[in-house]
Amino acid sequence: MPISGFPEWLPPQRMIEQYVIDKIKTTFELYGYAPLETRAVEPLDQLLRKGETSKEVYLLRRLQSDADATDADDALGLHFDLTVPLARYVLENAGKLQFPFRRYQIQKVWRGERPQEGRYREFLQADVDVVDRDTLPFHYDTEMPLVIGDAFRSLPLSSPEGRPPATIQVNNRKVCEGFYRGLGLADTDQVLRTIDKLDKIGPEKVAALLVETAGATDAQAAACLELAAIAAPDGSFVDRVRALGVRDPLLDEGLAELVRVVETAAEHAPGLVVAELKIARGLDYYTGTVYETQLRGYERHGSICSGGRYDNLASSGTVRFPGVGISIGVSRLLGLLFGRDALAVSRSVPTCVVVALADEEHRGDADRIATRLRGRGIATEVSPTAAKFGKQIRYAERRGVPYVWFPGDPDTIKDIRSGEQVEADAGSWAPPLADRAPMITAN
Amino acid sequence: MPISGFPEWLPPQRMIEQYVIDKIKTTFELYGYAPLETRAVEPLDQLLRKGETSKEVYLLRRLQSDADATDADDALGLHFDLTVPLARYVLENAGKLQFPFRRYQIQKVWRGERPQEGRYREFLQADVDVVDRDTLPFHYDTEMPLVIGDAFRSLPLSSPEGRPPATIQVNNRKVCEGFYRGLGLADTDQVLRTIDKLDKIGPEKVAALLVETAGATDAQAAACLELAAIAAPDGSFVDRVRALGVRDPLLDEGLAELVRVVETAAEHAPGLVVAELKIARGLDYYTGTVYETQLRGYERHGSICSGGRYDNLASSGTVRFPGVGISIGVSRLLGLLFGRDALAVSRSVPTCVVVALADEEHRGDADRIATRLRGRGIATEVSPTAAKFGKQIRYAERRGVPYVWFPGDPDTIKDIRSGEQVEADAGSWAPPLADRAPMITAN
Numbered sequence: 001m002p003i004s005g006f007p008e009w010l011p012p013q014r015m016i017e018q019y020v021i022d023k024i025k026t027t028f029e030l031y032g033y034a035p036l037e038t039r040a041v042e043p044l045d046q047l048l049r050k051g052e053t054s055k056e057v058y059l060l061r062r063l064q065s066d067a068d069a070t071d072a073d074d075a076l077g078l079h080f081d082l083t084v085p086l087a088r089y090v091l092e093n094a095g096k097l098q099f100p101f102r103r104y105q106i107q108k109v110w111r112g113e114r115p116q117e118g119r120y121r122e123f124l125q126a127d128v129d130v131v132d133r134d135t136l137p138f139h140y141d142t143e144m145p146l147v148i149g150d151a152f153r154s155l156p157l158s159s160p161e162g163r164p165p166a167t168i169q170v171n172n173r174k175v176c177e178g179f180y181r182g183l184g185l186a187d188t189d190q191v192l193r194t195i196d197k198l199d200k201i202g203p204e205k206v207a208a209l210l211v212e213t214a215g216a217t218d219a220q221a222a223a224c225l226e227l228a229a230i231a232a233p234d235g236s237f238v239d240r241v242r243a244l245g246v247r248d249p250l251l252d253e254g255l256a257e258l259v260r261v262v263e264t265a266a267e268h269a270p271g272l273v274v275a276e277l278k279i280a281r282g283l284d285y286y287t288g289t290v291y292e293t294q295l296r297g298y299e300r301h302g303s304i305c306s307g308g309r310y311d312n313l314a315s316s317g318t319v320r321f322p323g324v325g326i327s328i329g330v331s332r333l334l335g336l337l338f339g340r341d342a343l344a345v346s347r348s349v350p351t352c353v354v355v356a357l358a359d360e361e362h363r364g365d366a367d368r369i370a371t372r373l374r375g376r377g378i379a380t381e382v383s384p385t386a387a388k389f390g391k392q393i394r395y396a397e398r399r400g401v402p403y404v405w406f407p408g409d410p411d412t413i414k415d416i417r418s419g420e421q422v423e424a425d426a427g428s429w430a431p432p433l434a435d436r437a438p439m440i441t442a443n
Numbered sequence: 444m445p446i447s448g449f450p451e452w453l454p455p456q457r458m459i460e461q462y463v464i465d466k467i468k469t470t471f472e473l474y475g476y477a478p479l480e481t482r483a484v485e486p487l488d489q490l491l492r493k494g495e496t497s498k499e500v501y502l503l504r505r506l507q508s509d510a511d512a513t514d515a516d517d518a519l520g521l522h523f524d525l526t527v528p529l530a531r532y533v534l535e536n537a538g539k540l541q542f543p544f545r546r547y548q549i550q551k552v553w554r555g556e557r558p559q560e561g562r563y564r565e566f567l568q569a570d571v572d573v574v575d576r577d578t579l580p581f582h583y584d585t586e587m588p589l590v591i592g593d594a595f596r597s598l599p600l601s602s603p604e605g606r607p608p609a610t611i612q613v614n615n616r617k618v619c620e621g622f623y624r625g626l627g628l629a630d631t632d633q634v635l636r637t638i639d640k641l642d643k644i645g646p647e648k649v650a651a652l653l654v655e656t657a658g659a660t661d662a663q664a665a666a667c668l669e670l671a672a673i674a675a676p677d678g679s680f681v682d683r684v685r686a687l688g689v690r691d692p693l694l695d696e697g698l699a700e701l702v703r704v705v706e707t708a709a710e711h712a713p714g715l716v717v718a719e720l721k722i723a724r725g726l727d728y729y730t731g732t733v734y735e736t737q738l739r740g741y742e743r744h745g746s747i748c749s750g751g752r753y754d755n756l757a758s759s760g761t762v763r764f765p766g767v768g769i770s771i772g773v774s775r776l777l778g779l780l781f782g783r784d785a786l787a788v789s790r791s792v793p794t795c796v797v798v799a800l801a802d803e804e805h806r807g808d809a810d811r812i813a814t815r816l817r818g819r820g821i822a823t824e825v826s827p828t829a830a831k832f833g834k835q836i837r838y839a840e841r842r843g844v845p846y847v848w849f850p851g852d853p854d855t856i857k858d859i860r861s862g863e864q865v866e867a868d869a870g871s872w873a874p875p876l877a878d879r880a881p882m883i884t885a886n
Contacts, residue, residue, distance in 0.1 A: 001535045003519070006482035008532065010539055011546060014478045030817040032794035032824035035457045039449035039565055040483075040551065044506075056507055062555035063487075063500040063520070076446070077506070089451065092444045096453055098791070098841055100827050103454060108483065112505035122482055137827060139806060150817070267807070268814065348541070351475035363582060364710070371711065374473040374593070381475035384543050384580060398541055 005113075005121030007331060009338075012348045017124075017334055019345075019440045020155060021106055024126045024328060027151040028104040031143070033128050036103040038085040040110075044075040046088055056080070056112035078110040082127045082327065087314040090131050090321050100132040100140070106330070120331055126151075129325030131313060136322040138257060141289040141309055142264040144326045145170065148293065148305055149265070149272040151328065156343060156442045159296060164269055166305070169231075169276035169292045170261050173308075174254025175241070176280065179227050182248030183220050190214040195228050196280035228278035234266055235259045237275045254288070261289060287311040291326050295336065304333045346439040347400030350379045352431055353413070354396040355405040357386040365407055372426040373405075378436070380405075402435050448556075448564030450774060452781075455791045460567075460777055462788075462883045463598060464549060467569045467771060470594040471547040474586070476571050479546040481528040483553075487518040489531055499523070499555035521553040525570045525770065530757040533574050533764050543575040543583070549773070563774055569594075572768030574756060579765040581700060584732040584752055585707040587769045588613065591736065591748055592708070592715040594771065599786060599885045602739060607712055609748070612674075612719035612735045615701040616751075618684070619723065621694030622670050626663050633657040638671050639723035671721035677709055678702045680718045697731070704732060730754040734769050738779065747776045789882040790843030793822045795874055796856070797839040798848045800829040808850055815869040816848075821879070823848075845878050 002008070009017060025035075047057050057077040079085050082105045090101065106126040113119055128147055130140045145168045157165035176195070177188040185191055191214045198206050203225050210221040223244060230240050238255050258275055265273035281290040286308035293305035307326030314321040337343050353373055355366045366382045373380040381401075383392045389406075393416055396404050405424070406412045413424040445451065452460060468478075490500050500520040522528050525548045533544065549569040556562055571590055573583045588611045600608035619638070623631040634657045641649055646668050653664040666687060673683050681698050701718055708716035724733040729751035736748035750769030757764040780786050796816055798809045809825045816823040824844075826835045832849075836859055839847050848867070849855045856867040 001531065003482065003484065003486075003517075006484060008482055009480070010536065011477040011479055014480055017480075018478055029793035030820070030822050032792055032822055034454040034792045035461055036454055037452070037457055037460075039446065039451055040553070041446065041449060041565070043446075056505060059504045059506055060521075061502045061504060063502055065555070074446075078503075088444065093453065102792070102824070110483075112508070122484070132827075146814075264807075264810070268810075349475050349477045349545070350472035364707075367707070367711075371589075377473070379473050379475055381545070384575075 005119070007120055007122070007335065009334075012345045013334075013338060015345050015348075015350075015438055016338075016343050016440055017330070020330065020334065021124075021126070023154040024151045024330070025104070025106060027147060027154055028126075028128055030150070031102075031128075031147050033102045033104040033147075036086075036089070036105045037107060038079070038082070038089050038105065040078055040108070041076040042079050042085060042088060044077045046084060047077045047080065049084070058110050058112050080109055080111045082107060082109065082125055083129070083310075083313070083325065086127075086129055086131070086323075086325075087321070091314050091316050094133075094316065094319070094321075100130050100136065102128075102130050104128045120335070123329065123331035126328040126330050127307075127325055129323050131321050131323040134320055134322075136309075136311075136324065138260065140324050141257065142261050144289075144291060144307065144324060145261065145265045145273050146268050148291075148326055148328065149269045153269070156440055157295075157337075158342070158442045163296070164272045165296050167271070167294045167296065168265070168273045168305070169279050169294065169303075170258065170265075170273055171275065171277055171279035171290050172254040172258040172261075172288055173280075173286055173290060174250050174288055175258060175277065176227070176254075178248040178251025178254050179241070179244075179246050180224065182246040182251055183223055185214060185216055185220055185224075187214050191216070191224060192280050193282070195224060195278060196282050198228055198278050230277040231274055233262075233271065233274050235263055237262075237277065241277070257288060281306065281308055285310045285312065289324065293328075295333065298336050301332075301336055304329050304336070342443055344441050344443045346441075347402070349381075349399045349401065350438060351381045351396075351399065351401045352378050352435060352437075353380045353403045353405050354392065354401050355380060355382045355407065356389055356392045357383040358407070359386045362386075362407065369405060369407060369411070369426045373429075376427075376430070378431065400438075403431065448562070450563055450565070450778065452777075455788045456777075456781060458788050458791075458793075458881055459781075459786050459883055460773070463773065463777065464567075464569070466597040467594045467773070468547070468549060470590060470597055471569075471571050473593070474545075474571075474590050476545045476547040476590075479529075479532070479548045480550060481522070481525070481532050481548070483521055483551070484519040485522050485528060485531060487520045489527060490520045490523065492527070501553050501555050523554045524552055525550060525568055526572070526753075526756070526768065529570075529572055529574070529766075529768075530764070534757050534759050537576075537759065537762070537764075543573050543579065545571075545573050547571045563778070566772065566774035569771040569773050570750075570768055572766050574764050574766040577763060577765075579752075579754075579767065581703065583767050584700065585704050587732075587734060587750065587767060588704065588708045588716050589711050591734075591769055591771065592712045596712070599883055600738075600780075601785070601885045606739070607715045608739050610714070610737045610739065611708070611716045611748070612722050612737065612746075613701065613704050613708075613716055614718065614720055614722035614733050615697040615704075615731055616723075616729055616733060617693050617697030617731055618701055618720065619670070619697075621691040621697050622684070622687075622689050623667065625689040625691030625694055626666055628657060628659055628663055628667075630657050634659070634667060635723050636725070638667060638721060639725050641671055641721050673720040674717055676705075676714065676717050678706055680705075680720065684720070700731060724749065724751055728753045728755065732767065736771075738776065741779050744775075744779055747772050747779070785886050787884050787886045789884075790845070792824075792842045792844065793881060794824045794839075794842065794844045795821050795878060795880075796823045796846045796848050797835065797844050798823060798825045798850065799832055799835045800826045801850070802829045805829075805850065812848060812850060812854070812869045816872075819870075819873070821874065843881075846874065 159165040207221040210216040288309035290308035292303035309324040311322040313323040414421040595609040602608040650664040653659040731752035733751035735746035752767040754765040756766040857864040
């Protein structure tokens with residue numbers, strides 16, 4: 001009965017997911033991003049505005065409606081990312097928003113793609129974006145890796161030698177386009193599209209394709225590949241690009257921007273960012289900085305967090321709304337981590353205390369104890385039945401609940417891990433901090 | 444460009460919504476309910492299993508698929524509640540779950556209904572349910588009002604004279620069915636369905652319909668209306684039912700159950716629950732206790748939180764899974780509160796401090812201050828530009844951000860509400876607790 005591409009977690013995994021979402025949310029808010037949620041549906045023409053048929057939109061139709069949704073003017077589809085809805089939302093609410101508009105959005109998106117390893121049809125994304133009116137200062141491009149770096153650092157991910165658990169690879173479209181142009185190649189889009197296939201088909205086939213489809217000479221194709229081979233954790237990539245001998249004003253602009261991103265990140269968190277000049281982000285609508293992110297130890301699974309600068313996110317009449325943003329693939333990240341059992345939770349329910357029950361007549365007393373504990377922030381359940389105490393303890397044990405409370409005169413509480421049992425009062429007893437909520441740790 | 448029935452909030456409203464969700468979630472977890480999230484889609488046959496065409500299911504179709512979803516065996520629709528997915532999930536994962544299975548689920552659901560005031564096509568529900576194998580102890584029916592009462596009490600809802608901000612109306616199907624049966628009416632479903640129309644069409648038309656469609660005599664119809672007129676905040680309703688002179692074992696069972704729910708709640712929170720013998724919950728699949736909830740001051744808008752006991756939630760072979768649960772209509776609740784501007788948030792962004800910037804050359808210094816503050820849990824932004832300080836202060840002011848930080852020797856921080864400016868160190872300064880996060884209050 002599971003549906004391929006629509007993952008569902010068991011409650012302990014959902015607890016880990018909630019923890020991860022909460023950490024990401026907290027990081028976004030520490031940077032002042034305001035929360036936003038948009039409806040799940042967009043008009044079909046909005047969804048296809050950028051020619052995005054490759055995203056395999058899910059169309060909606062009301063069961064009891066005669067009209068086929070595709071025929072109607074108001075055909076609706078499920079959103080396939082959170083950027084198209086953001087663009088629409090900003091235009092729709094421009095008069096009510098403060099610019100620069102800094103928002104985060106953590107929501108499900110849907111794509112009718114063929115399911116494959118790590119690809120879902122329903123998945124959770126966590127986006128941050130800054131959108132401004134007319135122009136957007138460049139320094140926001142330097143902020144994205146810091147936010148994402150902090151978000152990953154807040155998760156219980158193992159990371160040898162204190163290095164960041166994720167590496168953000170950064171490039172700048174202006175570097176590529178300026179370089180190709182300076183090299184004498186006119187169809188820079190086609191070159192970019194071909195270079196984007198490097199990891200899939202290798203340099204030889206890319207070179208052949210560049211000659212075949214982008215009108216490059218062998219020497220020009222070789223230069224493009226040399227550019228794509230450059231990577232550095234600091235500003236040293238600039239000299240290596242210069243050494244290729246290509247000159248172009250857009251290239252200069254792109255290099256200056258890319259250096260700022262890399263150097264700001266290097267100061268914030270050494271090892272977090274690398275300039276990686278082969279990163280192209282396919283046919284997406286980016287106009288400058290582009291980001292991809294590799295999770296340490298899971299590099300072969302591809303990027304788990306991507307984004308970039310889009311100077312033409314939205315426009316209305318003469319007003320233009322440029323933006324820069326980045327998106328964490330939360331379901332993808334969790335899928336990878338769950339696949340290797342990399343995260344653990346200390347119990348399968350939020351419950352910290354189960355109140356035991358000598359007989360059903362005393363359920364009222366047990367309820368009153370539970371109410372007092374809950375009133376003090378301690379998650380408490382009363383035993384489902386007045387079974388033998390051994391069975392009631394096993395009820396707690398099977399769920400990983402650490403404590404069982406025995407009403408009496410006086411009441412006692414038993415730590416069922418150590419077996420230690422002590423007198424306790426529901427008005428004052430408190431668990432150690434580590435037992436209060438389920439603990440999530442790296443395995 | 445807004446789509447009717449698909450509400451979207453502005454960021455300050457979304458902050459209030461997150462706060463409300465968080466309070467509900469915290470309450471559910473204090474009772475030990477574990478989090479669950481199910482996929483947004485279910486097979487169409489599951490969605491229509493209970494003959495629920497009235498819920499107006501949204502069908503999905505892939506844009507690039509030839510097959511029309513309705514023809515295919517594997518047609519998918521968006522879920523219209525969280526109970527059908529729970530039933531399916533429990534059957535699918537029965538071997539991996541611990542019973543009684545206590546879960547909460549806070550998710551969007553979709554219904555293609557005609558939009559009208561307070562009715563949405565996309566809306567958020569917050570459900571708690573307990574599901575057991577074979578039999579489910581009755582005391583869980585008494586727990587639901589306590590959870591919901593605590594959840595509403597945790598929200599910033601104004602409530603005169605310390606009374607609970609919501610009233611839960613409880614009834615029991617066994618009371619109604621036993622009474623109708625004891626009265627000699629065979630088609631108890633039809634009677635229930637007719638009584639459910641009381642609020643809409645009034646007692647006279649209901650009486651006429653009972654005679655017309657349920658085979659009742661005038662005296663039987665009158666007795667049904669007398670039962671429906673009974674309401675009490677305590678166990679006194681039992682004597683009033685008895686006084687109607689009808690005897691039936693199912694009626695006795697129902698009365699005993701209903702008394703337990705009402706009396707348990709009265710002890711926990713006086714005024715929280717009323718027995719209201721006209722509550723029928725339409726044609727839903729309930730078999731015993733039913734709940735509806737009126738928000739104080741918004742009674743005419745109907746129930747904002749409903750549920751009940753369903754002894755036949757799911758079954759597999761000879762195994763049956765009875766359940767009891769209740770669902771808060773979060774979007775509906777917020778729609779009502781936003782409609783009267785009943786809740787306020789102290790600022791429109793999470794930001795507590797904006798770091799001012801004398802010139803762009805010092806952005807690195809400002810970033811370092813922001814990093815130190817964020818590291819200590821204080822939400823901080825750096826000014827978007829090195830405009831005149833007056834303009835930078837207005838940037839903070841327009842968003843309700845309380846503090847502006849001025850780097851210098853020494854640094855100073857200004858409370859822009861009072862104008863007070865004092866020396867501060869990024870390694871030790873902290874805002875008062877009330878300023879740390881946006882504050883949500885009743886208006």
